[in-house]
Amino acid sequence: MKALYIALNDIRIAFSDRSIWINLLVIPAALIFVIGLANGQSLGGPSAAPRYPVDVVDQDQSPLSAAFVNALVGQQPSLVICPQENDAEDVCALGSDPGVISAEDAQSRLDQSRTLAYLVIDAGFGEALRANQAAHITYRSGESMTAESIAQQAVGTAAQRVEGIVSAEQLARRIADDVLDGDDAFVDSMRANAAELWSQSPVTIHEEVAPVEKPDFLVGLQQSVPGIGSMYVMFLILAGASTLVQERRLWTLQRLSAAPVTKADIILGKLLARFALGMIQYGVAFAVGLTYGRFLNVSFGDNPVALLIVMVAFSLCVSTFTLFMATLVKTEDQASSLVVLVTLALAPIGGAWWSLDLEFIPEFMRTLSMISPFKWVIDGFRNVIALDQGIAGVVGPSAVLLGIGAVFFVLAVRRFRVIE
Amino acid sequence: MESIVRVSGLTKTYTRQDGSVVQAVRGIDLDIYRGEVFSLLGPNGAGKSTTISMISGLIPPTAGDAEIGGHSITREPLQAKALIGVVPQEVALYPMLSARRNLDFFGRMYGLSGAELSKRIDEVLDVIDLKDRQNDKVETFSGGMKRRVNIGVGLLHRPQLIYMDEPTVGVDPQSRRRILDTVLRLRGEYGMTVLYTTHLMEEAQELSDRVAIIDNGAIIALGTLMELMSQAGEEDILVLTVAKERANDSIVGVLQAVEGVSRAQIEPSDTDNGEVKYAVYARLGRRALPGVLTAMNAAGVDVMSVNVREPDLETLFLALTGRALRE
Numbered sequence A: 001m002k003a004l005y006i007a008l009n010d011i012r013i014a015f016s017d018r019s020i021w022i023n024l025l026v027i028p029a030a031l032i033f034v035i036g037l038a039n040g041q042s043l044g045g046p047s048a049a050p051r052y053p054v055d056v057v058d059q060d061q062s063p064l065s066a067a068f069v070n071a072l073v074g075q076q077p078s079l080v081i082c083p084q085e086n087d088a089e090d091v092c093a094l095g096s097d098p099g100v101i102s103a104e105d106a107q108s109r110l111d112q113s114r115t116l117a118y119l120v121i122d123a124g125f126g127e128a129l130r131a132n133q134a135a136h137i138t139y140r141s142g143e144s145m146t147a148e149s150i151a152q153q154a155v156g157t158a159a160q161r162v163e164g165i166v167s168a169e170q171l172a173r174r175i176a177d178d179v180l181d182g183d184d185a186f187v188d189s190m191r192a193n194a195a196e197l198w199s200q201s202p203v204t205i206h207e208e209v210a211p212v213e214k215p216d217f218l219v220g221l222q223q224s225v226p227g228i229g230s231m232y233v234m235f236l237i238l239a240g241a242s243t244l245v246q247e248r249r250l251w252t253l254q255r256l257s258a259a260p261v262t263k264a265d266i267i268l269g270k271l272l273a274r275f276a277l278g279m280i281q282y283g284v285a286f287a288v289g290l291t292y293g294r295f296l297n298v299s300f301g302d303n304p305v306a307l308l309i310v311m312v313a314f315s316l317c318v319s320t321f322t323l324f325m326a327t328l329v330k331t332e333d334q335a336s337s338l339v340v341l342v343t344l345a346l347a348p349i350g351g352a353w354w355s356l357d358l359e360f361i362p363e364f365m366r367t368l369s370m371i372s373p374f375k376w377v378i379d380g381f382r383n384v385i386a387l388d389q390g391i392a393g394v395v396g397p398s399a400v401l402l403g404i405g406a407v408f409f410v411l412a413v414r415r416f417r418v419i420e
Numbered sequence B: 001m002e003s004i005v006r007v008s009g010l011t012k013t014y015t016r017q018d019g020s021v022v023q024a025v026r027g028i029d030l031d032i033y034r035g036e037v038f039s040l041l042g043p044n045g046a047g048k049s050t051t052i053s054m055i056s057g058l059i060p061p062t063a064g065d066a067e068i069g070g071h072s073i074t075r076e077p078l079q080a081k082a083l084i085g086v087v088p089q090e091v092a093l094y095p096m097l098s099a100r101r102n103l104d105f106f107g108r109m110y111g112l113s114g115a116e117l118s119k120r121i122d123e124v125l126d127v128i129d130l131k132d133r134q135n136d137k138v139e140t141f142s143g144g145m146k147r148r149v150n151i152g153v154g155l156l157h158r159p160q161l162i163y164m165d166e167p168t169v170g171v172d173p174q175s176r177r178r179i180l181d182t183v184l185r186l187r188g189e190y191g192m193t194v195l196y197t198t199h200l201m202e203e204a205q206e207l208s209d210r211v212a213i214i215d216n217g218a219i220i221a222l223g224t225l226m227e228l229m230s231q232a233g234e235e236d237i238l239v240l241t242v243a244k245e246r247a248n249d250s251i252v253g254v255l256q257a258v259e260g261v262s263r264a265q266i267e268p269s270d271t272d273n274g275e276v277k278y279a280v281y282a283r284l285g286r287r288a289l290p291g292v293l294t295a296m297n298a299a300g301v302d303v304m305s306v307n308v309r310e311p312d313l314e315t316l317f318l319a320l321t322g323r324a325l326r327e
């Protein structure tokens, strides 16, 4: 009970200074927004899904090459077949001249990274297919991104469809030759039918190659709310080290221990106060995040309980570290400098500023990150928000955080003195 | 007499970072009786605060122990602490909280709550005379007001015993008077036992039933004021001032002939202000005074003024250590 009063008193003291709101709300709110943008938060809402232009150069100009192009068009929402699918937004960047694209143009556009890939359907493509010979399509792409494989699969699918059409056409030709005395009209209508059927049927293929709408790492606000939020949680909790040193200077800590209060009550009360302040900071950060999210259509997963678990684990971990830190420092200034140093070093290392799941993050950074509690809390957030793992996703990271917390708890209790 | 505090062999040895050893308290023994004001009088660094810290359970003694109301402060700290009100030398308050909040928080630490706590707070605010400022932050208070709140916190749980470590340090004379009056009231009206530390002789002399003089971590004298005074010196000194033109060589003889006077001499003086001072030593100075004045009158010498100098703790400290209490 006395521990509870000690904690309440500390929280009251923290809030007795109105300027706490600057660090609790104002700066985190601004940083969450800015760092969110830096992490790829788009301001246009969900419609701004990326679209990649792919140039098609049809040097064959046969019904089969046309069928091939048709099979590509409209197949993938994230691909824009140029020039056929170019629209008002001019995704193909063809400007006022939406004519035919030459092979040279396509190559130079790819070189300038204005397109994701291009295709050249060689002359004789239709003839070769009909003659059951190898038919050539040249496919070139820049080296990047998941979108590329989408384009590759789209091309594969289109090729499959054209093969189907050719099979149907050849079957029709045989029937026409054997039974219908070479009725060309029959062959043409069979080809048309086959093309239509193929364009409707492979709904399953479309699913298979559909681009992943949700990335498997934290993007935008989903990264900056837990990241910057956790960083400010650490700032606020660690500030308790300075408070403890101050209480020793003011002699309030000594007075407290001259009262009939156990050392356990004092330690528990101080821990509880820092923990509660940390959770208040998380509350503020997520309130800010949800407010932004409402306008920018961002959600933070559908398992608030799982998020709460990992937040509790992180706050406890940092709280016990704070108590330990308070046994190392002699002055309030030392404590304050150490708070800034520790937090600003551990936050980026642990992925509080940007996701360590990004492809360009070198492997040693990922290894190094394990020493930072931020890595574990951000992993927990990612597992819930990006990977929908729910409570199962936070068990591991929370266990690590609580383990680190337990070590510092033991060290702190052993070193803690009311009078240094 | 019943002891409420029994201190035996209390010792504190500090080892500094550089390895040097400070013997802050060297084996103190003392008893404090129920209902008395007991003063620890000693110069800066004598070990007063260290002693109080040990007998309030703040720091563990290197050796020895103290019993508070029969409870050992080292073995049963919670029971012992519950009996003591502590007023530290520092103003141990949360500056960013109001006086009332401070009282409320520390009251809870002594197990008070609810209506009882709120009643006690009102009482204490009365005693320290800060009712009208109770909701102001302590950081806006004057030094004297802070000191009073500091005392108030020690009174909340109505302890039978209160420790006050130099409670008048750094306050103006008016606030000091108020604090001294409060101490006297605590004993007089509430029957509390007070352990009071100070480096000011006047305070110890005015407040105390008994005084222990502490120097360099050890008690060098202990007793009632009367006992210590008699230790300080047997004789009072009457200082007679006479106009220079009236002074003559026979006066010393005249004075020494008065009953009760052991000797007399001219006080050495380095300023010539037209006066001569005669020091007259007598065991009971005030009783010898009428005879002295009659003899002077008979000798035809007008006495301009008389000053009775009685021995005090200052003289005792000087006699015991060869140093002044205040340096």
Ligand SMILES: Nc1ncnc2c1ncn2[C@@H]1O[C@H](COP(=O)(O)OP(=O)(O)OP(=O)(O)O)[C@@H](O)[C@H]1O
Pocket (backbone or CB within 6 Å): A420, B014, B015, B016, B022, B023, B024, B042, B043, B044, B045, B046, B047, B048, B049, B050, B051, B089, B166, B199
């Ligand atoms: N933590 C400590 N480490 C080393 N020496 C200490 C420590 N605390 C006190 N001392 C030393 O112990 C001696 C007694 O100090 P203490 O504070 O008890 O004196 P005091 O009588 O209360 O003096 P004051 O009137 O200045 O308050 C001093 O020499 C002081 O320097």
Ligand SMILES: [Mg+2]
Pocket (backbone or CB within 6 Å): B048, B049, B050, B089, B165, B166
């Ligand atoms: Mg002191």
